[in-house]
Amino acid sequence: MDPSPHILVVDDEREIREPLAKYLARNGLRADLAANAAEARAALKNSAIDLVVLDIMMPGEDGLSLCRHLRETTDIPVILLTAMADDTDRVVGLEIGADDYVTKPFNPRELLARIKAVLRRAQSVPRPRDDSGGERLMFGPWVLDTDRQEIVGVDGVAVPLSTAEFRLLTVFLRRPRIVLSRDQLLDLTSGRAADVFDRSIDNQVSRLRRKIEEDPKNPALIKTVWGGGYMFAADVEPLT
Amino acid sequence: MDPSPHILVVDDEREIREPLAKYLARNGLRADLAANAAEARAALKNSAIDLVVLDIMMPGEDGLSLCRHLRETTDIPVILLTAMADDTDRVVGLEIGADDYVTKPFNPRELLARIKAVLRRAQSVPRPRDDSGGERLMFGPWVLDTDRQEIVGVDGVAVPLSTAEFRLLTVFLRRPRIVLSRDQLLDLTSGRAADVFDRSIDNQVSRLRRKIEEDPKNPALIKTVWGGGYMFAADVEPLT
DNA sequence: GCCGTTTGACACATTTCGATACAATTTTCC
DNA sequence: GGAAAATTGTATCGAAATGTGTCAAACGGC
DSSP states (O other): OOSOOEEEEEOSOHHHHHHHHHHHHHTTOEEEEESSHHHHHHHHHHSOOSEEEEESOOSSSOHHHHHHHHHHHOOOOEEEEESSOOHHHHHHHHHHTOSEEEESSOOHHHHHHHHHHHHHHHHHSOOOOOOOSOOEEEETTEEEETTTTEEEETTSOEEEOOHHHHHHHHHHHHSTTOEEOHHHHHHHHHOOOOOTTOOHHHHHHHHHHHHHOSSTTSOSSEEEETTTEEEEOSOEEEEO | OOSOOEEEEEOSOHHHHHHHHHHHHHTTOEEEEESSHHHHHHHHHHSOOOEEEEESOOSSSOHHHHHHHHHHHOOOOEEEEESSOOHHHHHHHHHHTOSEEEESSOOHHHHHHHHHHHHHHHHHSOOOOSSOSOOEEEETTEEEETTTTEEEETTSOEEEOOHHHHHHHHHHHHSTTOEEOHHHHHHHHHOOOOOTTOOHHHHHHHHHHHHHOSSTTSOSSEEEETTTEEEEOSOEEEEO
16 A cells, blocks of 8 residues: 555535545545546546546446446456345346445445455555656576666676566566466466467567576476466566 | 465354355355464465455464564455454554455445455456575485576486476475475476366376485385375574 | 285276367458 | 567477286175
8 A cells, every 4th residue: 555545435415425525535535526437537548547436326337337347447446336235236246247336325434444455455466557757577597677678697698588587577577476377377368268269478578488497498486387387486676 | 377276264153154165165166264373383384375265353372463473474465354343453454465355244245345356356367476586405414406407416416307306396395304295396396276086196206206216115204104194304404 | 813904016097188280260462 | 661589379389197908916795
């Protein structure tokens, strides 16, 4: 929770929207307001929203519809507000991919706790940073220069990476020591869904290994997990 | 969700515990049962649990206490069951770090949806292990290098391990001098449930013995427990 | 010691992976 | 705008890893 998280509250009733925003602000969160789905979409475009609190029942575009849209196009977590304890709504909401829901009338303290819980979970997964400044990640005998899209060895030799190689390496470096399936890798690198017989990731891994491994036949950095995927098996340290 | 996820249901009331387990099993999940916190801790040690459904109110150790313990020592997601819609309980649970909660009496379909939602989140991108850095475990005449997935003998010779061999050895080294059944081994290594006539573990043990035992015919490290399973019969020491 | 069960060892089938070649696509350069 | 080059996806083959089946040996109860 580096800079205070940015919450977007979407509800058509001002009597709910505004006191809630104030309560959140008093507790260390930034709150943006939207009275309908259109306003919400605008706010999402113009601000770096970390989480959306979304009323299901709204005039115009439905909350569920907006939630579905969010889930399809972004990773931003969503907490649904539902008017009543209606099982159907709740189940549908969860199945659509909402991260949580709260029934009205709600206890603000509980909503805050849920927001924090969801943020904690969402943050443990490092979000792609729009941080435009160049970053430098050290791993094994290399330093990845994200600005120049190349790796520099301890001896100062720079090896350029293609875009696919660069993306794949970045994905690995942000999630070291974790087994990533081909599905996940494909999703994280190109946003694509895996085809049935998709070997493109294998190929990219192979190409990347040829560039970063000392002995590509016995890889030390990118390990194969038989039947599971690949894992980056070294420490990664950001350079100031 | 390759191997069906493994859910641990912890509740002191059999009338809740067992029907729930059956319902989960009917819907493609494996369910383990525990009637109290002690049983739960045992199950967590001996099975690869993916998620815990935990009653708050239990005789003996409290559900909240167990939840806190889980959050401190593992990443296993927790869904709390609370007897009534008591705001305090819910907030405390979420603040402790539960991933969700459901109030009794609950709708099984809703609980299932929540379980799937939490699993989906937990799986979408696994969290980095906080225990970063390769670990080195010494046993018998070998040192296991978890970074390189290989064992190094006293003479400095390195023997590479396959994925399955590495996982099996790791499972043994983390539970030395304990008899592990084939079921448990299969679960802990591949998350799979044992088939009726499953000899894959026997085979893996055999292969592993050929690599680590001085005399594979008279194994000194991995002992066979007739009718019970296998046991790792040597001391294991972590190397700095 | 006899007999049913369990385990070890081996051979074999199946799945998964690495490497290479080649086609399709995008980018670069003029 | 178009050709050449680089990049990326697809197909294929062989190798490696793993699971399954079989048989003989080991084990324990009786």
